[in-house]
Amino acid sequence: MRINGTWRTRQVWVNGRELRPERSQQVWNHSPDGFNWGYAGSGPAQLALAILLAAGCGDELAVRLHQRFKFDAITPLPQADFDVSIDVASWVVAAVDDPPGPN
Numbered sequence: 001m002r003i004n005g006t007w008r009t010r011q012v013w014v015n016g017r018e019l020r021p022e023r024s025q026q027v028w029n030h031s032p033d034g035f036n037w038g039y040a041g042s043g044p045a046q047l048a049l050a051i052l053l054a055a056g057c058g059d060e061l062a063v064r065l066h067q068r069f070k071f072d073a074i075t076p077l078p079q080a081d082f083d084v085s086i087d088v089a090s091w092v093v094a095a096v097d098d099p100p101g102p103n
Helices: 024-025 043-053 059-074 087-097
Strands: 003-006 011-014 017-019 083-087
Touching: 003 017, 011 043, 017 043, 024 043, 024 059, 043 059, 043 087
Parallel strands: none
Antiparallel strands: 003 011, 003 083, 011 017
């Protein structure tokens, strides 16, 4: 997936289509203010969940994986405009095949 974000407006596009927070907020409303990236907070969690849903994950799987995806893919993004390609489907397969250990 090609994912782009504009820092000033906090808008995100996936494969050229704007990704809106509303669908992911219906599943789990981490951030009423919408998306953010570049740190480990509620806006990045909302974006991680939205991207997993856009990639075709069902609600339950997206909820189960979104915090890991946030730390792996969203937190490292710059607090600036970004343009990345992420193989989200492969990431999901790897995450399901390698569940996290006990805390």
